[in-house]
Amino acid sequence: MNSRDAILAAALRRLNTDPRASMTDMAGAAGVGRATLHRYFSSRDELLHELGTRSLNRWEQSMTDADLPGVIESGDPDRIRECLRELLRRYLADYDEFGFALIDPYLRTAPDLVERTEELAERESALLAAGQRAGVLRADLPPRWLSFAVYGVLVAARDATTSGRVARHDLDEFVISTYFDGTAAR
Incomplete structure (x- = not known):
């Protein structure tokens, strides 16, 4: 290094x-x-910008590794469900390193980071919309809301572990069950 x-x-x-x-x-x-x-x-902003870029790179890599385009195209409910679980696990692994990026105000105001975040969120939302079409996720909510729910449960995970109220080894199951219990098709 x-x-x-x-x-x-x-x-x-x-x-x-x-x-x-x-x-x-x-x-x-x-x-x-x-x-x-x-x-x-x-400057601090320059350092934060580099860390924000790396965080977004990891988000993008997680989606690439999970084969989002192939999973979306398949329309297979089992594949979509497993992809969502895998993404949540990957996001939690990324959170271990980049947890601050979930809450840092600079990262939500730098125009290029905001633009890239929107692009990545659209890709994620496409998977969530495919999940709705396949009957995996609730169809009564906008896909973008389902994406915000992913973000929300990750912030909750960060806060729970930072405060010492939840052990890291419990997070994968907590996050996955919380997300799916709230968003699964009924």
Whole structure:
């Protein structure tokens, strides 16, 4: 791991415990001076932008690995259901590293990150719409709402583990059952 990646990894760990961490806090977490941190990132926003980009890359990779286009095209209820479960597991694995990205206000205001988030959310919504057509998910809710529900349950998972009220090893089952209990076709 190069110095830049090591700094980003340390910054992620710090932001996951304190989303308001300053550049000084993140430099300390990385074991470098603030000047060294500024050689790589001129501002906190620049560092957050890089982490936001990496988080979106992981989201996109999760959808690619789950073969969203193939699953959508299949229309197979079992395949769609399993893809949704797999995506929730993958999102939780990504959350372990990028949990702060779920709540950081900068990441919801940087125009290029917002645009890319919208593109990825549309892909996810296409899967959810396929789930509705296949009778896997409730048809009385807009697909985009079902996508927001994914986000909501991930934020709940982050808050539950950050507060120490739920163990990480319980999250996969909690998130999957909560999501499907609320969104499954009736």
